[in-house]
Amino acid sequence: MRLGIIGFPQSGKTTIFNALTRGQHPTGIATARVEVHTAVVDVPDPRVDKIAQIIQPKKVVYAKVTYGDIAGLGEGKGEISGALLNKLSPMDGFVHVVRCFENANVPHVLGSVDPERDVRVMDEELLLNDQIKVEGKLERLQDEWRKGTREKTVVEREISLFKRLNTSLQEQKPLCDIEFSDEEEKLLAGYGFLTCKPMLIVLNLGEEQSEPQIALERQHSRVVALQGKLEMEIAQLPTDEVPMFLQEFGISEPGLRRVIRESYDLMNLQSFFTGNENEVHAWTVHRGATVLEAAGEVHSDMQRGFIRAEVVAYEDLAALGNLAEARAQGKLRLEGKNYIVQDGDLINIRFNI
Ligand SMILES: Nc1nc2c(ncn2[C@@H]2O[C@H](COP(=O)(O)OP(=O)(O)OP(=O)(O)O)[C@@H](O)[C@H]2O)c(=O)[nH]1
Ligand SMILES: [Mg+2]
Structure with a gap:
């Protein structure tokens, strides 16, 4: 982060x-x-x-x-x-x-010292900056549409997206308050819009x-x-x-x-942990991430060769004092790749490549 x-x-x-x-x-x-x-x-x-x-x-x-x-x-x-x-x-x-x-x-x-004004002025500066970027992009897209350098339906879809951004910014609304589809988010990721x-x-x-x-x-x-x-x-x-x-x-x-x-x-982030005799390691993933995504955070091989994960919640481990006891009490669970990681999970990923 x-x-x-x-x-x-x-x-x-x-x-x-x-x-x-x-x-x-x-x-x-x-x-x-x-x-x-x-x-x-x-x-x-x-x-x-x-x-x-x-x-x-x-x-x-x-x-x-x-x-x-x-x-x-x-x-x-x-x-x-x-x-x-x-x-x-x-x-x-x-x-x-x-x-x-x-x-x-x-x-x-x-x-003068005026915190509320400073917050507002800074937000306006960031907004204005995005607006200039969005307007520039819209002009270029309209150019592309006229010249037919890319497929028209694709360009049209982008134009409509950037028009939505433009409307929001004109209303002084930051872009983070707009709901985007996954596809739109991917498209916008490269722009680094400040708002x-x-x-x-x-x-x-x-x-x-x-x-x-x-x-x-x-x-x-x-x-x-x-x-x-x-x-x-x-x-x-x-x-x-x-x-x-x-x-x-x-x-x-x-x-x-x-x-x-x-x-x-x-930022909607949470921590999970991995641990063995060599290393205890804290990692960061988005809330709602699957254990397969978490595996990718640790190593791409673990994601590629993912078989299963052994998971124990931090609270259970801390309360029971050790892994053997957690296992004996049924608190060490086997989970498949779609398991949604919870904040504080200690995860052991079994993989094979
Ligand atoms: N009294 C008081 N003075 C502060 C405080 N924070 C910063 N200052 C003073 O304000 C001045 C600027 O602090 P900096 O941290 O250098 O501010 P900056 O935003 O990094 O400044 P630039 O990088 O030059 O824009 C310094 O003289 C600080 O000692 C505070 O909490 N109380
Ligand atoms: Mg400084």
């Missing part, structure tokens, strides 16, 4: 990036250039630790999320440069850092600031509020000092975990 951190200049993107990745990048440096820092971080999951405790493998591999700190976005003019677009399109979703903190030394490009991507809004609060209420217009967005600067400082502490600080500042759970959890939820 790749999440791009976007937001207005000086909204605290790098601060939040550091908080999420335990990074040490310098903050407070305004850059007009398009620049991306990326970091891959483990998805913290106590279930993985518990399974490792039971199986005692040589190695533990957590699921991964990649964060990109994308500078150079948004002057409120709806202009996203080509170079910037190339950085935004490949992301699976966005984390929009919205400034809420007051700080006289840090001016806001739009002149197709889920959006997690991170309200960057100042110290002891209460959370402002934001009206959301998109269906596929969600809000997390955190104190960016404080979270960054906490993320940079030695691990054993963290619990004390969290308690001192009344934070129930580090922002890093909340952001990851909300991102999984927003």
Whole structure:
């Protein structure tokens, strides 16, 4: 999962990036250039630790999320440069850092601190960008139709799809709120439309600031509020000092975990695990994925040669304490390729190639 951190200049993107990745990048440096820092971080999951405790493998591999700190976005003019677009399109979703903190030394490009406006202006910028892309595509399709370079019925179908996109965007509705068929989704996947991507809004609060209420217009967005600067400082502490600080500042759970959890939820993702004496490994699949798809996530050979899967729910394994007991109690089930994976399943895939 790749999440791009976007937001207005000086909204605290790098601060939040550091908080999420335990990074040490310098903050407070305004850059007009398009620049991306990326970091891959483990998805913290106590279930993985518990399974490792039971199986005692040589190695533990957590699921991964990649964060990109994308500078150079948004002057409120709806202009996203080509170079910037190339950085935004490949992301699976966005984390929009919205400034809420007051700080006289840090001016806001739009002149005042107004989180709801920033959310709206950013949404409008992304929307406008998609609109330009869709209009360009429509013109090219109409050209193709006139010249007859491709089969007319195919081109007509695409024209009608892109007209639907255009109508939605003209009504200020993001593309993620449209229902697409599988075929349409495949066709659109290559375009990397910005309003197709889920959006997690991170309200960057100042110290002891209460959370402002934001009206959301998109269906596929969600809000997390955190104190960016404080979270960054906490993320940079030695691990054993963290619990004390969290308690001192009344934070129930580090922002890093909340952001990851909300991102999984927003993007309809879940975890499953594999484990043997060598390795316990956490993987990510879409909710509703079959065990055959899950096998493909682990290795294409496992998908190709899939025979059956042995599945035990994490809760059952944790309650019973070991695999032998789970088997004895009938909690280790044999499942066929159409089994729908449940969050937290420990799966052993039997395959033959
Ligand atoms: N008081 C306060 N200041 C913050 C907070 N978050 C960020 N800042 C300050 O705001 C300034 C900008 O923070 P950055 O994290 O560099 O912001 P940015 O969005 O990465 O900035 P650019 O990459 O230049 O667009 C720095 O001086 C931070 O110290 C916060 O939660 N509270
Ligand atoms: Mg920055």
